[in-house]
Amino acid sequence: MAQPIDIYFWPTPNGNKVSIFCEEAGLEYSFKPINIAEGDQFEEAFLQISPNNKMPAIVDPEGPDGEPISVFESGAILIYLAEKTGRFFPQEPREKYRTLEWLMFQMGGVGPMLGQNHHFRQYAPEKLPYAIERYTNEAARLYGVIDKRLGQSAYLAGDEFTIADIATWPWLTNHENQGQNLDDFPNLKKWYEGVENRPAVKKAMERGKEVAEAGLTLDDKTRDTLFGKGQYQKR
Known part of the structure; x- marks a missing residue:
């Protein structure tokens, strides 16, 4: 065992x-x-x-x-x-590197930028309008990139659920506090709800x-x- x-x-x-x-x-x-x-x-x-x-x-x-x-x-x-x-990690070369692309997109973009969004919108001792606007706008931009991608495929890396989806989805669970409305991103919303409802x-x-x-x-x-x-x- x-x-x-x-x-x-x-x-x-x-x-x-x-x-x-x-x-x-x-x-x-x-x-x-x-x-x-x-x-x-x-x-x-x-x-x-x-x-x-x-x-x-x-x-x-x-x-x-x-x-x-x-x-x-x-x-x-x-x-x-x-x-x-x-x-959850395809080994056919094209699928593998597509998965890695979107995993790195999360690691280098979604996580750091939404983390800054959380900080300035929720945790900073001072409400700094410039920082709040900057990171709220960047969050919207990233959501838009994801939404566009999910208009082309069922999941981030293609037609199969992968570690790219596993990495990205948790960062979007706090979308309201990030100043984002999922209704503005219909492809993302459909994917988000599908992942959210997976039993695991x-x-x-x-x-x-x-x-x-x-x-x-x-x-x-x-x-x-x-x-x-x-x-x-x-x-």
């Missing part, structure tokens, strides 16, 4: 990617909560497997050579798990919420840990 993969996790879009993949692929996994509000991400034991002090990370007790392996960065984790299982996605999201049922309370201590000098200490 396969040993469960440990997911160092908090229910953020990047964390949810990994549990969604595991549920979709039928992989056993267990959560190792990393409470980012309390600063767990800076603990030395976690830094040994995620030197950039970001979650998620995984430890697979049954790595490629039969020995444990740790992997950090959510995109790398998805590629690792996809290659381990042979799921539902189960992963439910399990993730159980890790942090109370959500994030943004007091001064938490703000410092996530965004202030506590984030930038040399470690």
Whole structure:
């Protein structure tokens, strides 16, 4: 019987990617909560497997050579798990690189830009109109790119559900707080609702919420840990 993969996790879009993949692929996994509000991400034991002090990370007790392996960065984790299982990552060259294109689109564009959107619209201590407008507009632009693509194919990389979809969908679950209305993006909305209703996605999201049922309370201590000098200490 396969040993469960440990997911160092908090229910953020990047964390949810990994549990969604595991549920979709039928992989056993267990959560190792990393409470980012309390600063767990800076603990030395976690830094040994995620030197950039970001979650998620995984430890697979049954790595490629039969020995444990740790992997950090959510995109790398998805590629690792996809290659381990042979799921959601086409190997025909054209399909493979199309999948990688859209995965990198999420890693380099959707995640960072929507993350800045969240920060300035929800978390920044000052409401800065320039920043809010900039990142709300950039979010709309990215949604438009996705919408156009999904007018050409059922999923981001083509006609099959892949790690590109798994990576992107969690970042759009907070669309209202990003200042976006899915009705403005009909192709994206259809895809979004289809992914949302996949049984494995539902189960992963439910399990993730159980890790942090109370959500994030943004007091001064938490703000410092996530965004202030506590984030930038040399470690």
